[in-house]
Amino acid sequence: MKGQTLKEALKSTFVLAVILLCALAGYLIYSLIMGNPVNFEGMNPKGHPLPGNYLAIIYKGGFIVPILIAVNLILLTFVVERIIMLGVASGKGNLNTFVRTLQTYLNDDKIEEASQLCDEQRGSIANVMKAGLHRYRTLQADKTLMNDQKVIALQKDLEEATALELPVLSQNLIILSTIASISVLIGLIGTVLGMIRAFGALATAGAPDSLALANGISEALVNTAFGITGSTLAIIAYNYFSARIDATTYKMDECSFSVTQTFASTLK
Secondary structure (H helix, E strand, C coil), X not given: CCCCXXXXXXXXXXXXXXXXXXHHHHXXXXXXXXXXXXXEHHHCCCCCECCCCHHHHHHCCCCHHHHHHXXXXXXXXXXXXXXXXXXXXXXXCCHHHHHXXXXXXXXXXXXXXXXXHHHHHCCHHHXXXXXXXXXXXXXXXXXXXXHHHHHHHHXXXXXXXXXXXXXXXXXXXXXXXXXXXHHHHHHHHHHHHHHHHHHHHHCCCCCCCHHHHHHXXXXXXXXXXXXXXXXXHHHHHHHHHHHHHHHHHHHHHHHHHHHHHHHHHHCC
């Protein structure tokens, strides 16, 4: 199956809206919450953070921080979106129980009961099986095709129904994989800028500017931490959802095989 590309994902109004809203939220969190003067000594955001005030410490990470906040908010949004959508795709009740019950009905040649079970379950697997069972009944009544042709036609319909469901399951995963790649790189940009600032403070004539040195080191470390955190969480989320999709795909293939085998046995 051809996966969704980043260009295709960005054409979605929902995706663009999420990115824009998260970018705005990232800026507001950075400037209004982290940059609140009460977090700093002398009520001055350009000064030292109050002891133990982590919001102010993160604020010292510089202008890359709101970008990383936005990236992490985008990640969180699409993790929640995938959890909801995969939950809907799983349908009602326990998926493993549905598969076992469906196979039992098919083995007993109870096609009507199997079709009704799919109507009640309403998940991605149920949608594929419903399409297959509809074709099953049509082919049983068809007198123009040979038995082998009927089996091939049923297999083709099941494959087409599966191909229609899989993009729904994998939608927006490209966003998670992209965040996994770019989050750490964005953080690295902030790290490099912070180190440039720190070494610039050391290079001044006379005594080094301790405030500029501290700000530079803080900027480097904060951006490193934020970038690695976003990338790590995105990798975990991507692998988790990929595993769930693979498991669902396997169950689709398993049920499709059962439908095909049951149909073939009725033609003998």
